[in-house]
Amino acid sequence: MTDSVIHNTLTFTQPFTQAEKQLLTPEAIDFLHTLVARFAPERERLLKARQQRQQRYDQGALPDFDSETASIRNRDWQVRPIPQLLRDRRVEITGPPDRKMVINALNANVNVFMADFEDSLAPTWQKLMDGQLTLRDAVKDTLSFTSEAGKIYQLKSDPALLMCRVRGLHLNEKHVEWRDRAIPGGLFDFALYLFHNVDALLEKGHAPWFYLPKTEHASEVAWWREIFRFSEDRFDLPRGTIKATVLIETLPAVFQMDEILWELRDHVVGLNCGRWDYIFSYIKTLAQHGDRILPDRQQISMDQPFLDAYSRLLIKTCHRRGALAMGGMSALIPSKDAERNAWVMQKVQEDKAREAGNGHDGTWVAHPGLADIAMAEFDRQLGEQPNQLHVSRDQDAPITAERLLRPCRGLRTEAGMRANIRVALQYLEAWIGGNGCVPIDGLMEDAATAEIARTSIWQWIHHKQILSDGQLVTTELFERLLDEEMQALQQTLGEERCRSGRFADAAALMAQITTDDELVSFLTLPGYRLLP
Numbered sequence: 001m002t003d004s005v006i007h008n009t010l011t012f013t014q015p016f017t018q019a020e021k022q023l024l025t026p027e028a029i030d031f032l033h034t035l036v037a038r039f040a041p042e043r044e045r046l047l048k049a050r051q052q053r054q055q056r057y058d059q060g061a062l063p064d065f066d067s068e069t070a071s072i073r074n075r076d077w078q079v080r081p082i083p084q085l086l087r088d089r090r091v092e093i094t095g096p097p098d099r100k101m102v103i104n105a106l107n108a109n110v111n112v113f114m115a116d117f118e119d120s121l122a123p124t125w126q127k128l129m130d131g132q133l134t135l136r137d138a139v140k141d142t143l144s145f146t147s148e149a150g151k152i153y154q155l156k157s158d159p160a161l162l163m164c165r166v167r168g169l170h171l172n173e174k175h176v177e178w179r180d181r182a183i184p185g186g187l188f189d190f191a192l193y194l195f196h197n198v199d200a201l202l203e204k205g206h207a208p209w210f211y212l213p214k215t216e217h218a219s220e221v222a223w224w225r226e227i228f229r230f231s232e233d234r235f236d237l238p239r240g241t242i243k244a245t246v247l248i249e250t251l252p253a254v255f256q257m258d259e260i261l262w263e264l265r266d267h268v269v270g271l272n273c274g275r276w277d278y279i280f281s282y283i284k285t286l287a288q289h290g291d292r293i294l295p296d297r298q299q300i301s302m303d304q305p306f307l308d309a310y311s312r313l314l315i316k317t318c319h320r321r322g323a324l325a326m327g328g329m330s331a332l333i334p335s336k337d338a339e340r341n342a343w344v345m346q347k348v349q350e351d352k353a354r355e356a357g358n359g360h361d362g363t364w365v366a367h368p369g370l371a372d373i374a375m376a377e378f379d380r381q382l383g384e385q386p387n388q389l390h391v392s393r394d395q396d397a398p399i400t401a402e403r404l405l406r407p408c409r410g411l412r413t414e415a416g417m418r419a420n421i422r423v424a425l426q427y428l429e430a431w432i433g434g435n436g437c438v439p440i441d442g443l444m445e446d447a448a449t450a451e452i453a454r455t456s457i458w459q460w461i462h463h464k465q466i467l468s469d470g471q472l473v474t475t476e477l478f479e480r481l482l483d484e485e486m487q488a489l490q491q492t493l494g495e496e497r498c499r500s501g502r503f504a505d506a507a508a509l510m511a512q513i514t515t516d517d518e519l520v521s522f523l524t525l526p527g528y529r530l531l532p
């Protein structure tokens, strides 16, 4: 065995196992190679443009609607009609492409399962490969799993529809290099999923359906459009076969929704309110704006004016253009404690009722135990209709940039700061250990929610915030609280768990990204260096 595999001008940094050889066939690699050679250079330019926009925000500018694309916003046009199968997406479950979880998700009482290579996956090579193999088996309807206790998991006869969320533009796949540079992670996920599943999907009347995360500008979905078109031609697919739902989960993107739908009009079926990354992006984009600092995370609920405006503008924009307006995720997950569980169910129900009432066409759940409650709320609102495309929201007053950027009221407290530290620390420990989604204190925590936790603290330190009890937030206060929370975790989890886990690495990373002068753009970038 050699140490690396060179195929054409792609270099794989390690030899393939027998299982990986099923995915990394010469033909699949050829396709990946072609995509990388054609599209990787443009991705560099798109990332540079992100940096340049951020520099302007850091110098005091605020995101706004682009006057140069006003004609796209003002003209009447619609996206290509939504395929029949995708017109009713009232409940979607999400989760990493872990074998047991994929079966449970596809068997849940939902319309769609979004298999996630982004927020909920720590992209180790092993997880990526297992995830792709799992999805290939799911598409072929041969997926099964036997737990250590001997429980057998199999797909039901009418599983949910499958969508694949590829990694965001910023993430690399370091195990594959082209011209001595790591290739774009999203392109790797896309190429393998498409190559191995397109025939089987089409055979059963489905198609390659994707979720595109963390877009910041319409030019980024134009990049994906060219990849979709090229792939359709390569596989002799009619134009518009490949479909995508675009997450609107960055602050700059909320000002670009018409432009995003326009650029991707042959392929897009909807936009989605990725509320957690959106909150993170609000903090990051406005990192230097001392008058727009967010309070404790617990107070940043969807009824805050800036988030309510975001949800309503997304619905209004989508419905005018004939696209679905998907809602987002409550982070609450079921509890074994009956009293807490009743409270969780009530909160999730309220959240789904708000989304359905606003006019969303569907929503997300993080756990199968929440599917029925979400389904009931959307059934109540939608009735026999597959969606709410007829809800125009034309009666609303225009949603302005001021409203979308409006500062969020609420307190900054020591308890809130400690909670942020606990979440970020435990999440980073899980992530660098290869687990990208974990329950912490009754909440689903993934890369997006952890980003809120760590960037909040950075911003509070950077802008010398005063907590509700009068304490000044400083690096020293953060370091003391980090130390205390580490000790508290040792008490709760036990010395052994803390010693054998990756807490020392997690605490070091946390300290570094929280006290750096520059706000690190994604925790997964330095984190990825620690992943195998």
Ligand SMILES: CC(=O)SCCNC(=O)CCNC(=O)[C@H](O)C(C)(C)COP(=O)(O)OP(=O)(O)OC[C@H]1O[C@@H](n2cnc3c(N)ncnc32)[C@H](O)[C@@H]1OP(=O)(O)O
Pocket: 093, 094, 095, 096, 100, 101, 102, 104, 105, 116, 119, 120, 276, 277, 329, 333, 334, 365, 366, 367, 368, 437, 438, 439, 443, 444, 445, 446, 448, 449
């Ligand atoms: C901000 C965003 O990007 S949101 C999208 C990304 N985030 C996600 O997708 C979150 C997905 N959710 C999860 O990963 C999980 O629900 C967690 C980690 C939060 C909790 O998982 P667990 O600790 O396993 O929960 P719990 O023990 O209650 O699970 C009970 C059962 O439900 C299953 N389950 C839990 N969540 C899911 C899910 N999302 N999909 C399918 N099955 C699930 C478990 O596998 C388990 O199955 P089993 O009884 O057959 O063993």
Ligand SMILES: O=CC(=O)O
Pocket: 119, 247, 249, 273, 274, 275, 276, 277, 278, 328, 329, 448
């Ligand atoms: O991806 C979803 C989010 O809320 O972030």
Ligand SMILES: [Mg+2]
Pocket: 119, 213, 214, 247, 249, 274, 276, 277, 448
């Ligand atoms: Mg997200």
